[in-house]
Amino acid sequence: MLSDVMYIPVTKRIANEFLSSVRETFDSVDDEEIDDLYLSSSARAGVPISYDQALEPFIGQTRGYNPPADRVYLSEESFVLRAIREALIDAARRGIGARVFLTTSGAYYVDSDQETMLVSWDWPGDDLGGKIKALGAPS
Numbered sequence: 001m002l003s004d005v006m007y008i009p010v011t012k013r014i015a016n017e018f019l020s021s022v023r024e025t026f027d028s029v030d031d032e033e034i035d036d037l038y039l040s041s042s043a044r045a046g047v048p049i050s051y052d053q054a055l056e057p058f059i060g061q062t063r064g065y066n067p068p069a070d071r072v073y074l075s076e077e078s079f080v081l082r083a084i085r086e087a088l089i090d091a092a093r094r095g096i097g098a099r100v101f102l103t104t105s106g107a108y109y110v111d112s113d114q115e116t117m118l119v120s121w122d123w124p125g126d127d128l129g130g131k132i133k134a135l136g137a138p139s
Contacts, residue, residue: 025059047128048099104122107119
């Protein structure tokens with residue numbers, strides 16, 4: 001576990017910036033592709049956002065490895081995603097990538113079944129996953 005977990009004061013503006021980034025990404029792909037995205041996990045709490053080896057954030061289609069063709073990169077990076085990237089760099093994940101799970105209390109990754117908290121926050125509202133899933137619902 002990281003010795004010092006970065007705390008981010010997530011305001012409504014910062015939360016909306018992140019959700020707008022996700023919305024713009026979903027708006028850029030067709031409904032069938034959105035239906036294939038991995039937006040929740042039955043085994044883990046939170047919304048999965050993956051980072052490739054260059055630590056660029058994307059949403060994949062599977063719980064395992066996502067080849068580049070199965071990745072939907074987030075179109076505009078937000079303060080939240082940049083903070084997670086910095087925490088991944090501090091955790092020596094550059095060149096490896098990671099799947100990060102976002103919850104209302106922070107973001108963590110799993111390595112060998114061990115959860116490591118990267119960033120903590122107090123997310124405004126109580127259902128981050130529901131908000132993201134609703135953005136991905138076909139119109």
